[in-house]
Amino acid sequence: xxxxxxxxxxxxxxxxxxxxxxxxxxAFIMSLDPTVEELSDLKTAVxxxxxxxxxxxxxxxxxxxxxxxxxxxGRRVSVKIRDKGCGIEDVPRAMQPLFTTAPxxxxxxxxxAVMQSFCDKVRVTSAPGKGTSVTLEKTLSA
Amino acid sequence: xxxxxxxxxxxxAYIDGEIDHDAAVRLRTTIDGxxxxxxxxxxxxxxxxxxxxxxxxxxxxxxRYRQMKLMGGRLRVVNVPDHxxxxxxxxxxxxxxxxx
Numbered sequence: 001x002x003x004x005x006x007x008x009x010x011x012x013x014x015x016x017x018x019x020x021x022x023x024x025x026x027a028f029i030m031s032l033d034p035t036v037e038e039l040s041d042l043k044t045a046v047x048x049x050x051x052x053x054x055x056x057x058x059x060x061x062x063x064x065x066x067x068x069x070x071x072x073x074g075r076r077v078s079v080k081i082r083d084k085g086c087g088i089e090d091v092p093r094a095m096q097p098l099f100t101t102a103p104x105x106x107x108x109x110x111x112x113a114v115m116q117s118f119c120d121k122v123r124v125t126s127a128p129g130k131g132t133s134v135t136l137e138k139t140l141s142a
Numbered sequence: 143x144x145x146x147x148x149x150x151x152x153x154x155a156y157i158d159g160e161i162d163h164d165a166a167v168r169l170r171t172t173i174d175g176x177x178x179x180x181x182x183x184x185x186x187x188x189x190x191x192x193x194x195x196x197x198x199x200x201x202x203x204x205x206r207y208r209q210m211k212l213m214g215g216r217l218r219v220v221n222v223p224d225h226x227x228x229x230x231x232x233x234x235x236x237x238x239x240x241x242x
Contacts (some may be wrong), residue, residue: 015162015163015164015167016164018162018163018164019160019162019164022162022194037225040194040225043194044194044195044196044229047162047194047196048196048197051162051163051196051198054163055163097232098233098234105201106166106198106201106202106204106205107197107198107201108197108198108200108201108204108233110197110200110229110232110233111197113197113232114196114197114229114232117228117232
């Protein structure tokens, strides 16, 4: 796996940074000249993952969100979004569409479903009390 | 970000820009405030100028649907762009019969 380019970001878990995070990732992959739809897919998936860090990972208090975005060989884009928040007890359950632990905040429970639908691959690793890491992968068209 | 218009018992909210979790919280407060004071028979959410939306938009629509039901009114969602529709379709929102 050759890394052709890489960028790292860290920022506080404030909801106003959701727009910043997706704009930064979208600016980073611009060199690959993605289609409007590919760009929109990635922006949406990043927005979902960052929102999860804020609404769930750091629901007991603020923390830092870390993003590592990479451009890999063959127009593959990988974006890792990580928090050091409360973690997820049951990852497969959390990934079920319409499952949410925050209905009173009007969360639809679709975050992971959207990420999976808009990316080729979504990897989630989590440890209760330690945090969650979500890696999104998408190969852009030639 | 949001313009509202009220006539003939219809409250129309023209949403402009990006809908994410951050924006949804503000939109919800403004729309609910207007709906509670005007008590419209129909709340119409116009998505025509929405450039970006993540699943927070689904929560926004479902929440307003419940609010309007509680107030004895109806909800309608109009001018939905394709990129927004994809997310609505995943949510089962179509079954509510509010999308136009």
